[in-house]
Amino acid sequence: MKKLILKPPSYDDLLRILSAWRVWIGGAVLGAAVASALYLIVPPAYRAQATVLVDQHVEQVIPQEQTDLRKFNYLQRETDKLLVIAWNDQTLSRVTAQTGLPVSKLRDGRLILNQPGDGGWHFLADAADPASAARLASAWASAFVDEVQSKPAGISTFLQVNFAQQKDLPVMRTVSMGFYVFCGALLGITLLALSLLFFDWKNA
Numbered sequence: 001m002k003k004l005i006l007k008p009p010s011y012d013d014l015l016r017i018l019s020a021w022r023v024w025i026g027g028a029v030l031g032a033a034v035a036s037a038l039y040l041i042v043p044p045a046y047r048a049q050a051t052v053l054v055d056q057h058v059e060q061v062i063p064q065e066q067t068d069l070r071k072f073n074y075l076q077r078e079t080d081k082l083l084v085i086a087w088n089d090q091t092l093s094r095v096t097a098q099t100g101l102p103v104s105k106l107r108d109g110r111l112i113l114n115q116p117g118d119g120g121w122h123f124l125a126d127a128a129d130p131a132s133a134a135r136l137a138s139a140w141a142s143a144f145v146d147e148v149q150s151k152p153a154g155i156s157t158f159l160q161v162n163f164a165q166q167k168d169l170p171v172m173r174t175v176s177m178g179f180y181v182f183c184g185a186l187l188g189i190t191l192l193a194l195s196l197l198f199f200d201w202k203n204a
Contacts (some may be wrong), residue, residue, distance in 0.1 A: 023192050031187050039181075044175040045126040046172070048130065052161055056158070083113070085148060126174055133171055
Protein backbone atom coordinates (compact mmCIF):
# COMPACT_ATOMS: atom_id res chain seq x y z
CA MET A 1 0.00 0.00 0.00
CA LYS A 2 1.28 3.41 -0.95
CA LYS A 3 2.54 5.46 1.92
CA LEU A 4 1.07 8.94 2.30
CA ILE A 5 3.70 11.57 3.02
CA LEU A 6 2.42 13.96 5.68
CA LYS A 7 5.34 16.36 5.66
CA PRO A 8 5.28 19.34 3.29
CA PRO A 9 6.96 18.78 -0.10
CA SER A 10 10.63 19.72 -0.27
CA TYR A 11 12.28 21.92 -2.84
CA ASP A 12 13.49 18.81 -4.66
CA ASP A 13 9.95 17.46 -4.76
CA LEU A 14 8.64 20.65 -6.32
CA LEU A 15 11.52 20.75 -8.79
CA ARG A 16 10.81 17.15 -9.75
CA ILE A 17 7.16 17.97 -10.42
CA LEU A 18 8.02 21.00 -12.53
CA SER A 19 10.43 18.98 -14.64
CA ALA A 20 8.13 15.97 -15.04
CA TRP A 21 6.68 16.92 -18.42
CA ARG A 22 5.24 13.46 -18.87
CA VAL A 23 2.98 14.14 -15.87
CA TRP A 24 1.55 17.29 -17.44
CA ILE A 25 0.98 15.68 -20.83
CA GLY A 26 -0.29 12.39 -19.45
CA GLY A 27 -2.59 14.06 -16.96
CA ALA A 28 -3.99 16.41 -19.58
CA VAL A 29 -4.63 13.63 -22.09
CA LEU A 30 -6.16 11.30 -19.51
CA GLY A 31 -8.33 14.00 -17.99
CA ALA A 32 -9.51 15.23 -21.40
CA ALA A 33 -10.38 11.68 -22.45
CA VAL A 34 -12.40 11.04 -19.30
CA ALA A 35 -14.21 14.38 -19.66
CA SER A 36 -15.02 13.67 -23.32
CA ALA A 37 -16.43 10.27 -22.42
CA LEU A 38 -18.51 11.82 -19.65
CA TYR A 39 -19.83 14.44 -22.09
CA LEU A 40 -20.94 11.73 -24.52
CA ILE A 41 -22.44 9.45 -21.86
CA VAL A 42 -24.19 12.10 -19.76
CA PRO A 43 -24.42 15.20 -21.99
CA PRO A 44 -25.67 18.55 -20.65
CA ALA A 45 -29.09 19.85 -21.61
CA TYR A 46 -29.87 21.76 -24.80
CA ARG A 47 -30.52 25.52 -24.68
CA ALA A 48 -32.60 27.48 -27.19
CA GLN A 49 -32.87 31.27 -27.51
CA ALA A 50 -35.77 33.41 -28.69
CA THR A 51 -35.30 37.18 -28.97
CA VAL A 52 -37.82 39.97 -28.45
CA LEU A 53 -37.07 43.58 -29.32
CA VAL A 54 -38.25 45.96 -26.59
CA ASP A 55 -38.42 49.67 -27.47
CA GLN A 56 -39.30 51.99 -24.60
CA HIS A 57 -39.41 55.12 -26.83
CA VAL A 58 -37.86 57.07 -24.01
CA GLU A 59 -37.38 60.09 -26.29
CA GLN A 60 -41.17 60.46 -26.54
CA VAL A 61 -41.70 60.14 -22.79
CA ILE A 62 -38.88 62.33 -21.54
CA PRO A 63 -37.96 65.51 -23.43
CA GLN A 64 -34.51 65.71 -25.00
CA GLU A 65 -33.37 68.43 -22.61
CA GLN A 66 -33.86 66.24 -19.55
CA THR A 67 -30.86 64.69 -17.81
CA ASP A 68 -29.46 61.26 -18.62
CA LEU A 69 -30.03 60.25 -14.99
CA ARG A 70 -33.77 60.80 -15.32
CA LYS A 71 -33.83 58.73 -18.51
CA PHE A 72 -31.84 55.96 -16.86
CA ASN A 73 -34.18 55.87 -13.88
CA TYR A 74 -37.18 55.74 -16.19
CA LEU A 75 -35.75 52.86 -18.21
CA GLN A 76 -34.85 50.96 -15.05
CA ARG A 77 -38.33 51.42 -13.62
CA GLU A 78 -40.03 50.28 -16.83
CA THR A 79 -37.66 47.34 -17.20
CA ASP A 80 -38.49 46.19 -13.67
CA LYS A 81 -42.17 46.18 -14.62
CA LEU A 82 -41.46 44.06 -17.69
CA LEU A 83 -39.42 41.64 -15.62
CA VAL A 84 -42.42 41.10 -13.40
CA ILE A 85 -44.57 40.41 -16.46
CA ALA A 86 -42.03 37.92 -17.83
CA TRP A 87 -42.25 35.83 -14.65
CA ASN A 88 -45.80 36.42 -13.47
CA ASP A 89 -48.49 33.74 -13.29
CA GLN A 90 -50.40 35.01 -16.31
CA THR A 91 -47.39 34.80 -18.63
CA LEU A 92 -46.22 31.42 -17.42
CA SER A 93 -49.78 30.08 -17.61
CA ARG A 94 -49.72 30.94 -21.31
CA VAL A 95 -46.52 28.92 -21.60
CA THR A 96 -48.16 26.03 -19.79
CA ALA A 97 -51.07 26.11 -22.24
CA GLN A 98 -48.64 25.77 -25.17
CA THR A 99 -46.17 23.27 -23.71
CA GLY A 100 -48.07 21.33 -21.07
CA LEU A 101 -45.41 22.03 -18.43
CA PRO A 102 -46.84 23.24 -15.09
CA VAL A 103 -45.82 26.66 -13.79
CA SER A 104 -43.88 25.07 -10.92
CA LYS A 105 -41.56 23.33 -13.40
CA LEU A 106 -41.16 26.50 -15.45
CA ARG A 107 -39.73 28.16 -12.35
CA ASP A 108 -37.24 25.41 -11.54
CA GLY A 109 -34.36 27.00 -13.46
CA ARG A 110 -35.05 25.82 -17.00
CA LEU A 111 -36.08 29.34 -18.09
CA ILE A 112 -33.45 32.10 -18.18
CA LEU A 113 -33.92 35.75 -19.14
CA ASN A 114 -30.80 37.40 -20.52
CA GLN A 115 -29.98 41.10 -21.11
CA PRO A 116 -33.29 42.68 -20.13
CA GLY A 117 -33.38 46.39 -20.83
CA ASP A 118 -34.07 48.65 -23.81
CA GLY A 119 -33.29 46.48 -26.82
CA GLY A 120 -33.08 42.74 -27.35
CA TRP A 121 -34.45 40.48 -24.64
CA HIS A 122 -33.16 36.92 -24.92
CA PHE A 123 -35.56 34.24 -23.67
CA LEU A 124 -33.53 31.07 -23.02
CA ALA A 125 -34.97 27.63 -22.29
CA ASP A 126 -33.23 24.38 -21.34
CA ALA A 127 -34.53 20.91 -22.22
CA ALA A 128 -33.29 17.38 -22.80
CA ASP A 129 -33.76 17.58 -26.59
CA PRO A 130 -33.38 20.49 -29.04
CA ALA A 131 -36.99 20.48 -30.25
CA SER A 132 -38.37 20.81 -26.72
CA ALA A 133 -35.90 23.58 -25.90
CA ALA A 134 -36.87 25.55 -29.02
CA ARG A 135 -40.59 25.06 -28.38
CA LEU A 136 -40.25 26.20 -24.77
CA ALA A 137 -38.18 29.30 -25.58
CA SER A 138 -40.59 30.31 -28.37
CA ALA A 139 -43.62 29.77 -26.15
CA TRP A 140 -42.18 31.90 -23.35
CA ALA A 141 -41.22 34.76 -25.67
CA SER A 142 -44.63 34.59 -27.36
CA ALA A 143 -46.43 34.64 -24.02
CA PHE A 144 -44.40 37.66 -22.93
CA VAL A 145 -45.20 39.56 -26.13
CA ASP A 146 -48.91 38.76 -25.88
CA GLU A 147 -49.04 39.81 -22.24
CA VAL A 148 -47.24 43.11 -22.85
CA GLN A 149 -49.30 43.93 -25.95
CA SER A 150 -52.45 43.54 -23.88
CA LYS A 151 -51.21 46.71 -22.10
CA PRO A 152 -51.65 45.71 -18.45
CA ALA A 153 -51.88 48.44 -15.82
CA GLY A 154 -48.69 50.42 -15.33
CA ILE A 155 -47.19 49.75 -18.77
CA SER A 156 -46.46 52.79 -20.92
CA THR A 157 -48.57 53.21 -24.04
CA PHE A 158 -45.40 54.15 -25.93
CA LEU A 159 -43.81 50.75 -25.28
CA GLN A 160 -43.43 48.45 -28.30
CA VAL A 161 -42.41 44.79 -28.32
CA ASN A 162 -41.75 42.76 -31.46
CA PHE A 163 -40.21 39.42 -32.24
CA ALA A 164 -36.67 39.52 -33.58
CA GLN A 165 -36.20 35.75 -33.42
CA GLN A 166 -39.11 33.32 -33.05
CA LYS A 167 -38.64 30.56 -35.65
CA ASP A 168 -35.66 28.32 -36.42
CA LEU A 169 -34.17 29.25 -33.07
CA PRO A 170 -30.47 28.64 -32.39
CA VAL A 171 -30.04 25.63 -30.12
CA MET A 172 -26.82 24.57 -28.41
CA ARG A 173 -25.68 22.69 -25.35
CA THR A 174 -25.75 24.56 -22.04
CA VAL A 175 -22.07 23.62 -21.63
CA SER A 176 -19.76 23.08 -24.60
CA MET A 177 -17.63 19.99 -25.06
CA GLY A 178 -14.55 22.23 -25.17
CA PHE A 179 -15.26 23.39 -21.63
CA TYR A 180 -15.56 19.77 -20.48
CA VAL A 181 -12.25 18.89 -22.15
CA PHE A 182 -10.47 21.91 -20.68
CA CYS A 183 -11.70 21.22 -17.14
CA GLY A 184 -10.91 17.52 -17.50
CA ALA A 185 -7.37 18.21 -18.67
CA LEU A 186 -6.79 20.69 -15.85
CA LEU A 187 -8.16 18.25 -13.27
CA GLY A 188 -6.06 15.40 -14.68
CA ILE A 189 -2.87 17.43 -14.43
CA THR A 190 -3.69 18.51 -10.88
CA LEU A 191 -4.49 15.01 -9.63
CA LEU A 192 -1.38 13.43 -11.13
CA ALA A 193 0.84 16.22 -9.81
CA LEU A 194 -0.63 15.88 -6.32
CA SER A 195 -0.16 12.11 -6.41
CA LEU A 196 3.56 12.61 -7.04
CA LEU A 197 3.81 15.16 -4.23
CA PHE A 198 1.94 13.29 -1.52
CA PHE A 199 2.82 9.66 -2.21
CA ASP A 200 6.22 8.08 -1.81
CA TRP A 201 6.28 6.05 -5.00
CA LYS A 202 9.88 4.82 -4.49
CA ASN A 203 9.03 3.14 -1.19
CA ALA A 204 5.55 2.03 -2.17
